Amino acid sequence: xxxxxxxxxxxxxxxxxxxxxxxxxxxxxxxxxxxxxxxxxxxxxxxxxxxxxxxxxxxxxxxxxxxxxxxxxxxxxxxxxxxxxxxxxxxxxxxxxxxxxxxxxxxxxxxxxxxxxxxxxxxxxxxxxxxxxxxxxxxxxxxxxxxxxxxxxxxxxxxxxxxxxxxxxxxxxxxxxxxxxxxxxxxxxxxxxxxxxxxxxxxxxxxxxxxxxxxxxxxxxxxxxxxxxxxxxxxxxxxxxxxxxxxxxxxxxxxxxxxxxxxxxxxxxxxxxxxxxxxxxxxxxxxxxxxxxxxxxxxxxxxxxxxxxxxxxxxxxxxxxxxxxxxxxxxxxxxxxxxxxxxxxxxxxxxxxxxxxxxxxxxxxxxxxxxxxxxxxxx
Numbered sequence: 001x002x003x004x005x006x007x008x009x010x011x012x013x014x015x016x017x018x019x020x021x022x023x024x025x026x027x028x029x030x031x032x033x034x035x036x037x038x039x040x041x042x043x044x045x046x047x048x049x050x051x052x053x054x055x056x057x058x059x060x061x062x063x064x065x066x067x068x069x070x071x072x073x074x075x076x077x078x079x080x081x082x083x084x085x086x087x088x089x090x091x092x093x094x095x096x097x098x099x100x101x102x103x104x105x106x107x108x109x110x111x112x113x114x115x116x117x118x119x120x121x122x123x124x125x126x127x128x129x130x131x132x133x134x135x136x137x138x139x140x141x142x143x144x145x146x147x148x149x150x151x152x153x154x155x156x157x158x159x160x161x162x163x164x165x166x167x168x169x170x171x172x173x174x175x176x177x178x179x180x181x182x183x184x185x186x187x188x189x190x191x192x193x194x195x196x197x198x199x200x201x202x203x204x205x206x207x208x209x210x211x212x213x214x215x216x217x218x219x220x221x222x223x224x225x226x227x228x229x230x231x232x233x234x235x236x237x238x239x240x241x242x243x244x245x246x247x248x249x250x251x252x253x254x255x256x257x258x259x260x261x262x263x264x265x266x267x268x269x270x271x272x273x274x275x276x277x278x279x280x281x282x283x284x285x286x287x288x289x290x291x292x293x294x295x296x297x298x299x300x301x302x303x304x305x306x307x308x309x310x311x312x313x314x315x316x317x318x319x320x321x322x323x324x325x326x327x328x329x330x331x332x333x334x335x336x337x338x339x340x341x342x343x344x345x346x347x348x349x350x351x352x353x354x355x356x357x358x359x360x361x362x363x364x365x366x367x368x369x370x371x372x373x374x375x376x377x378x379x
Contacts, residue, residue, distance in 0.1 A: 039051050134308070271346055
């Protein structure tokens with residue numbers, strides 16, 4: 001009987017110690033702020049459907065985080081082939097049956113009133129499968145043959161996403177790929193030439209790869225006033241909204257650009273502008289700091305992971321969130337081209353929110369299943 005009590009106390013002690021409550025509660029806090037801002041952004045539509053969808057996705061996301069935490073992430077290594085094939089399948093599916101979103105890419109699959117973006121789920125699949133591939137190849141990551149295999153691993157998914165074409169998601173994949181290879185200690189003899197070649201190829205990509213509407217976005221990025229009533233309208237109105245918030249903001253539900261309908265796609269891509277207008281520079285910076293604190297936590301867990309698979313998973317999650325935050329905030333204030341990238345946990349979108357919370361669930365799993373917990377046998 002004493003042994004049973006000891007085991008029960010040990011289980012509780014280990015769960016209390018190793019469950020990352022800080023990361024879990026921080027995620028819930030940020031997602032909760034998102035629902036509050038979405039209500040303001042959609043208040044004039046006369047329906048709360050967006051808030052309801054986001055709240056349901058939030059509930060599913062919390063359940064997914066908890067479930068994934070207690071599921072040993074290393075078990076995903078047994079299914080990487082199937083996970084990768086699933087990612088390829090859904091990306092092909094969207095090319096056949098997909099519908100266009102706000103930015104012209106055929107990136108959505110809709111069944112009745114329900115829609116989801118396969119590229120969002122593919123990000124999680126890529127993190128799981130590429131991390132496993134990288135773990136197996138890390139000792140020879142600087143071998144040209146091994147590196148080519150890693151490039152093909154990412155390249156297949158990247159090509160399918162570019163065929164939509166979804167440039168925003170494509171950049172997310174490339175950024176995750178680069179960060180994970182950097183952590184795997186890819187030699188600078190590859191990094192420097194790739195960076196030089198990438199920079200040199202930008203004019204060619206602009207002229208021969210990008211569609212006309214994508215070229216126009218680049219042009220508008222440098223000068224929104226070349227098309228103030230068309231492609232430049234979004235950026236101009238967004239910057240007005242951000243600036244009008246000043247230091248403390250106009251107040252919740254009091255933003256004129258937001259409530260009077262001047263701000264486009266205000267519940268999704270430009271929700272940071274709503275946040276800035278109503279809560280000001282202080283409120284916006286608090287949210288940005290919370291997001292960067294969450295990203296920092298992901299990288300910190302990566303550093304403490306007791307195996308390479310866990311380290312690469314956390315690095316991939318942190319890189320994904322980092323790029324989303326940097327790009328979304330940047331495009332709202334005119335420092336980055338508009339790509340339709342949502343602000344993690346804040347922008348409206350059930351698929352995006354659920355994907356991000358699943359990603360955090362993987363990080364929680366890495367924390368919870370670090371090997372030191374095996375010092376006390378509780379199973």
